[in-house]
Amino acid sequence: MRHSQQYVVGLVFYPGMTALDIIGPQTVFSALPGIQIHRIWKTLDPIQTDDGMRIIPDTTFDNCPPLDIICIGGGLAQSAVVDDPEILAFLRQQGSMAKFVTSVCGGSEFLARAGLLQGYRSATHWMFREQLAAAGVQVSTERVVIDRDRMSGGGVTAGIDFGLELAKVLYGEETAKMIQLLIEYDPAPPFDVGSPEKAGADLVNKAMLYAAEALNLKVK
Amino acid sequence: MRHSQQYVVGLVFYPGMTALDIIGPQTVFSALPGIQIHRIWKTLDPIQTDDGMRIIPDTTFDNCPPLDIICIGGGLAQSAVVDDPEILAFLRQQGSMAKFVTSVCGGSEFLARAGLLQGYRSATHWMFREQLAAAGVQVSTERVVIDRDRMSGGGVTAGIDFGLELAKVLYGEETAKMIQLLIEYDPAPPFDVGSPEKAGADLVNKAMLYAAEALNLKVK
Numbered sequence A, B: 001m002r003h004s005q006q007y008v009v010g011l012v013f014y015p016g017m018t019a020l021d022i023i024g025p026q027t028v029f030s031a032l033p034g035i036q037i038h039r040i041w042k043t044l045d046p047i048q049t050d051d052g053m054r055i056i057p058d059t060t061f062d063n064c065p066p067l068d069i070i071c072i073g074g075g076l077a078q079s080a081v082v083d084d085p086e087i088l089a090f091l092r093q094q095g096s097m098a099k100f101v102t103s104v105c106g107g108s109e110f111l112a113r114a115g116l117l118q119g120y121r122s123a124t125h126w127m128f129r130e131q132l133a134a135a136g137v138q139v140s141t142e143r144v145v146i147d148r149d150r151m152s153g154g155g156v157t158a159g160i161d162f163g164l165e166l167a168k169v170l171y172g173e174e175t176a177k178m179i180q181l182l183i184e185y186d187p188a189p190p191f192d193v194g195s196p197e198k199a200g201a202d203l204v205n206k207a208m209l210y211a212a213e214a215l216n217l218k219v220k
Helices: A019-030 A085-095 A107-113 A126-134 A158-171 A173-182 A201-219 B019-030 B085-095 B107-113 B126-134 B158-171 B173-182 B201-219
Strands: A007-012 A035-041 A054-056 A069-072 A100-104 A144-147 A150-153 B007-012 B035-041 B054-056 B069-072 B100-104 B144-147 B150-153
Touching: A007 A019, A007 A085, A019 A035, A019 A100, A019 A158, A019 B019, A069 A085, A069 A107, A085 A107, A100 A107, A100 A158, A107 A126, A107 A150, A144 A158, A150 A158, A158 A173, A173 B201, A201 B173, B007 B019, B007 B085, B019 B035, B019 B100, B019 B158, B069 B085, B069 B107, B085 B107, B100 B107, B100 B158, B107 B126, B107 B150, B144 B158, B150 B158, B158 B173
Parallel strands: A007 A035, A007 A069, A069 A100, A100 A150, B007 B035, B007 B069, B069 B100, B100 B150
Antiparallel strands: A054 B054, A144 A150, B144 B150
């Protein structure tokens, strides 16, 4: 199968990011024909994700070519870099030219701070909804949101749904379906508690306390 | 929330593995209290996953402590290493002591070749079912399979379901539910074609041709 289109995809990496936010869509993108993927950070030094794994970026902000699709995810330590002027300048610069400006999970917060989401609808991790709304973004509780040239996924695992939806937009249904089958995406979650609406107030409160403690442990 | 139990988890990394196979469960495991995660390979040199990303292992076969849980995933280039005697010896050695010997996707093939799955039921990626059955394993089409001290997930994205099921076994329902909510695992696949049974013969054939071509491109 040949596809005449060539897309240049940029995934922004940073210390303390949640690997799965970005590895979900990366898995889908890397299965698409004619895709060039860049894993981008300030330097080519390894970054550590919030689950303790070290990944080596392959592209820097300075040597990154113009991107058709730019994507940034969230992370337990994103608050440490969410106002970083170099990151925000890079997002603004690439975002002004990209075909799609995208995020997964708390990555929406970076786009909002770069001024790229004002007046747009966006998904985000459920814990970031209020914060994102306060930044002037029309926050949606949908799992994947497309609003003109902005695309976003909800928390962490939503990156897989996001990636497949983007594959559908760029390459059509048949290719997206093949990739869904190849990554055997026929989910069978053990419980029906994957969103705050389904989980209920009691579990939401426990999860927030648990996350606060985990965050504290990671920061130490 | 304190948990008295401490588990040592070993994730086997290798060149050409599919990152998502292992990052799915790693995301779940890293959110559990009292877990120590090792990313293991022959050396501490970076390995490149089959989507082109470079990851740095933090533990070698030689310096790895005894593992409570050992897990190996599949990958587009797994055939290049699936008979590697060092990998198989490591799996055998650790597998003889571990509380759970586990795999995601084509990782089941490594366990079978190490002699760790004969007489057991196991899930695998749908493309590996016949091959695994030929190795004397009772292949299941379930997404996650628990058979005594063996646990396995189906293809690629099944690693998330697998991770949550293992979290339930080790830490109980409430903790597993909190983590499912924290990683917002409320999947919304764009199509209902995530298994060969659901996809139908036509899409399965197309996907197999597509994968064969992708494999060829990766191998070059």
